[in-house]
Amino acid sequence: xxxxxxxxxxxxxxxxxxxxxxxxxxHNGDSDAFLAKVTLGFPVTVDATPSGLQVEVDGxxxxxxxxxxxxxxxxxxxxxxxxxxxLQARWAFDSWSDGxxxxxxxxxxxxxxxVARFLATDYQVTVTTAPPNLQVVVNGSTLTxxxxxxxxxxxxxxxxxxxxxxxxx
Numbered sequence: 580x581x582x583x584x585x586x587x588x589x590x591x592x593x594x595x596x597x598x599x600x601x602x603x604x605x606h607n608g609d610s611d612a613f614l615a616k617v618t619l620g621f622p623v624t625v626d627a628t629p630s631g632l633q634v635e636v637d638g639x640x641x642x643x644x645x646x647x648x649x650x651x652x653x654x655x656x657x658x659x660x661x662x663x664x665x666l667q668a669r670w671a672f673d674s675w676s677d678g679x680x681x682x683x684x685x686x687x688x689x690x691x692x693x694v695a696r697f698l699a700t701d702y703q704v705t706v707t708t709a710p711p712n713l714q715v716v717v718n719g720s721t722l723t724x725x726x727x728x729x730x731x732x733x734x735x736x737x738x739x740x741x742x743x744x745x746x747x748x
Contacts, residue, residue, distance in 0.1 A: 583650075584617045620648030623685070624692040625657055632663050632670060634695055635682070643695075649687035658682035659695035669729065670697035701729045706738055713744050 589610045597604040603611075625634045626644040633640050635658035636647060649655065659681055661672035672681050676694040679685075685693065706715050707725035715724045716739040730736060 583619070586615045586617065588613055588615075618648070618650050620650045621687055621690045622646055623649040623655075623687065623690070625695075626692065627659065627695045627697060629666065629670075629697065632665050632695070632697055633660055634658065635660060649691075651687055653687045654684050655687070656682060656684050657693055657695075659697070661697070662700065663697070667703040668699045668732075669701040671700045672696075673698045699732050701731050704728050704730055704736075708740065710746060713740065713746065715740050 589612055591606075591610045593606045595606070595611065595613065597613075624644055624646040625636060625641070627634055630643050632643055634643050634645060635641070635656075636645065637655050638658075640660070657675075657679075659672040659675070661670070661681065663670045673696045675681075675683070676692070676696070677685075679693075685691070705725055705727045706717055706722075708715060711724060713724055714721055715726065716722075716737070717726060717728070718736055728736075
């Protein structure tokens, strides 16, 4: 009923695989007894839009997409940390594909994919010149390039440059 099978037997293999932390992992004589637990888990994938953002499964962060085996009848917690910085943008959690809250429980009943949807809230913009260190005017302020800004998605800005400019001698 738990979705696991227990198997006991004997082996005379000198390199029988043993789980880390097993009571005894060495071959001791003609044959050794073993007990194996085989669990039939479902693959569960947790992803994000855009893929590559972080999600949490049972409080542990993972880059997306992340797939794990989910034993039938067990429950896990998935979460979407927000905000996140990725691909020169700041992303805020919007929704899960299953309609769940930002952090919520899932039950393992079948193979499943959960996708966290994020929206870009700010973009990182760098204003530079060639050659470097020339003066630029950004939103009315004169600055020496390069300059990096975080600008809200959809916002407008003015960038200008005076010409000619003298660099060095």
